[in-house]
Amino acid sequence: MIAIPPASGLKSPVKEFRPTLVRRGSVSATKIGDAYAEFLPPAVLTDKDGEAEYLRAVVIISEETTKGTRRSGQEYVNPLLTLSGREYANVPFRDLHDRICDALRGNRRAVTMETFGADGEIKIYFEDGTFRPVNRIKS
Numbered sequence: 001m002i003a004i005p006p007a008s009g010l011k012s013p014v015k016e017f018r019p020t021l022v023r024r025g026s027v028s029a030t031k032i033g034d035a036y037a038e039f040l041p042p043a044v045l046t047d048k049d050g051e052a053e054y055l056r057a058v059v060i061i062s063e064e065t066t067k068g069t070r071r072s073g074q075e076y077v078n079p080l081l082t083l084s085g086r087e088y089a090n091v092p093f094r095d096l097h098d099r100i101c102d103a104l105r106g107n108r109r110a111v112t113m114e115t116f117g118a119d120g121e122i123k124i125y126f127e128d129g130t131f132r133p134v135n136r137i138k139s
Contacts, residue, residue, distance in 0.1 A: 035074075041085075055088070057083065059079045059083075109127060111126060
């Protein structure tokens with residue numbers, strides 16, 4: 001498990017995203033079938049030692065994501081992203097970061113910057129060019 005920290009350690013009126021966790025698995029199918037086929041990418045071929053070039057899946061979840069469904073105790077409920085191991089190994093970091101941020105943000109507008117005025121006024125600017133004033137910083 002890898003914890004991805006918030007982008008900055010600064011205290012901000014913009015709510016920081018919750019820690020995001022990356023879960024990885026190298027599950028392959030067996031002769032009796034693939035119990036994970038309904039919610040994971042296809043199984044990967046392994047050598048005689050059970051090793052494969054790529055993981056089967058990388059599932060990116062938030063700290064609050066629950067595990068276990070009617071279908072499988074191994075399935076996450078509403079993971080942020082589920083990628084094949086090959087896709088995860090080859091996706092540029094910026095693209096992965098954008099996909100995680102988009103999943104965390106949902107239907108909310110992306111914040112592009114914050115300004116802190118000399119008078120304590122704070123404004124949050126969004127990708128669509130709009131802004132929203134926030135409570136002034138108390139001295």
